[in-house]
Amino acid sequence: MEIKKNIMVGQSGGPTAVINSSLAGVYKTACDMGIPKIYGMCFGVQGLIDEKYVDLSEYIKSMLDIEILKRTPSSFLGSCRYKLPDNIQKGNEIYEKIFSLLKKLNVGYFIYIGGNDSMDTIKKLSEYACLTESDIKFIGVPKTIDNDLAHTDHTPGFGSAAKYIAATMKEIIRDGLVYDQQSVTIVEIMGRNAGWLAGSAALSEGEDCEGADFIFLPEVPFDIDDVISKINNLQKRKKSIVIALSEGVKTPEGIYLAELEKTLGFEDSFGHKILTGAARYLAGVISKRLNCKTRAIELNTLQRCSSHISSRVDITEAFQCGGAGVQAALEGKSGVMITINRISDEPYQSNTSVFDISDIANIEKKVPISMIDTKNYTVTKEFTDYVRPLIQAEITPIMVDGLPRHITLTASADRPMY
Amino acid sequence: MEIKKNIMVGQSGGPTAVINSSLAGVYKTACDMGIPKIYGMCFGVQGLIDEKYVDLSEYIKSMLDIEILKRTPSSFLGSCRYKLPDNIQKGNEIYEKIFSLLKKLNVGYFIYIGGNDSMDTIKKLSEYACLTESDIKFIGVPKTIDNDLAHTDHTPGFGSAAKYIAATMKEIIRDGLVYDQQSVTIVEIMGRNAGWLAGSAALSEGEDCEGADFIFLPEVPFDIDDVISKINNLQKRKKSIVIALSEGVKTPEGIYLAELEKTLGFEDSFGHKILTGAARYLAGVISKRLNCKTRAIELNTLQRCSSHISSRVDITEAFQCGGAGVQAALEGKSGVMITINRISDEPYQSNTSVFDISDIANIEKKVPISMIDTKNYTVTKEFTDYVRPLIQAEITPIMVDGLPRHITLTASADRPMY
16 A cells, blocks of 8 residues: 655654664654655654754665664654643644644654653644544654653663663672772662652662662652661661662652752753752761761763663664554554553563553653562562563664764755754 | 792772773783782772781682673772871881781782872882882782873773763763753763863764863863853854863862862862862853753763773773783782883784882873863863773673673682681
């Protein structure tokens, strides 16, 4: 069957190590299916409103390019944190602008790779399409290191971030052991409301590593007196203590530790507080109350862009989700997100399906209480059993002159950006 | 020739990704040479004074163990920051204690892997040996990510840290590009007095990356007004600006940026100030004066323990330096450090020799002015030409269950720690 409509793909929200693997999956499948034009919107839907887009075939010209794209961190097309208007009614200027551009470009399929907020965008666009009887298909492809999307076993991006966190924790734990003195190292890990990433620090435990001593998740209120007392107890038999601390940890009164550090952040356009400083705060308190050497380490953006140690399972699933998004659109689905289903743990196997986006957008999946050992401030075996398959195997970076090679989107005379 | 004396090896100062490769080199060469016992002091010379040591053959039992040791970051034997007494005279209690233990263990060769301060230890011990007519040979094996040791082309540990910094900078630069808005990201890099590590951020520049926009080294006074003005100018044509900032950068008045951040550190036992917060300070000033989004990223200990992306050149040279240390001791040399000589750049080749330790200990090698572009706040091609060979090629981590495998020193009933 000849396909006559074009496809438009975009990336949105925070970058990950594998979001471009999903883009590669969209591109490769769209090529294979014979979709005439594959457009990429620059800086997400916000850029699209400003008519910023590219013809991806001008940038991705070979199978080698596709391989490098899979290994390139961050969002190749650029991203945005833009919230579409809530009043989805005919004639709304923003929606009109988007749909008329899509019509002009003969786009029949619209794929958006992103997290919660991006699924909100797909939800609204597909609703607007219904309202205006447009036949453009809108599909969400999941992406977030936070792993907080509902109705999917996990999200692409999480496995690689978890692998980076676990590998880095092992290195930090070894680093902390070198001196024969009491010390507490606090590693601050991303995850505003869900502790999936902080919990992944538990994977560092194994035959060659004692693992993180305490793991604090945003799901559990942080009682500073109890924490100090537990650290103090552990210090009686252990010199170097390493703590994994979610940036989103709050006191029982609901105050972020980062706020106590008085580095009050500002809000992004979705109203999320930007947090930093939780580890510094805790290091300060421990140093003062237990009188020992402390060190605060923020993994910061490194944990979301470290494609040099990504998970092959994650890269592969991200690619598959991208391809499945194109398939779903061609099958006539719209207003859905691709989900990953875990078929078995041993050996790990997964496949994809689709789920109604209105049940996904704006819902945050937190770590369930069954996966948290609240008494000992750590996660349970159920948690590590769930995450471990997702960090398996590696994808070799393409090393050029000693460094990983990436592919970039740079406009030039022969490669126009519209 | 049968060797009847034993060897004692130790590690000292800050850990690196390859300090254990030097230990592996010492161990392998000592085994090959038929040295009867290979002892490792725990927690450096400070542990030795407390008679903490191990028989390394109890822990390193196979060629596979040696390979894993080469890939294990941080100091396998533990480390210390301990300064031997300055009054090197017969009967000094500390020296007597060390020498009598060495005599008891029939040690003829003493290898110490470390940086400036560790070479001070070798200098003093070899002087004490002269004074007391001991025939124990004392050899220093260089180690420091800071690359600040004199009379060696470079130091083991530097290449891997430089590779980590350059690879991470590439990822951070890509991460910064995702949003279509003005932002300044400041990456704080180790190096108290020498800018070798911060300068290595320049290696991120290449066909696929614009590289760091500004690099601030401790060798150049930091004029905040000029810096703000240059950033402001660049912002007229570039949205995402990424800065590499040495932790040791000071104002023209000699005040550390970190001190301006009012997070005044304490001093270690060698009197070095512990710094942190330079990037946070600069981010604050930029945010205030240029009214744009800023982000401070401290690479922290990650840059010295990231063996998951180490340089093969570095790992190999570290191993060679360890072996050369044993060779030098067996040849009867003492009071010397192993140095690396660069034989050629294209192709890169090096060998080792020895240098009198009294000309090395306590001297810091800074980045020469010829390698700094002070006007544009960056390093010159001479700098990158010097560093680039040292980050070449990779050594595959031995991945087990998704994570790099390390080897650890844990005492047990059948593996006693003395």
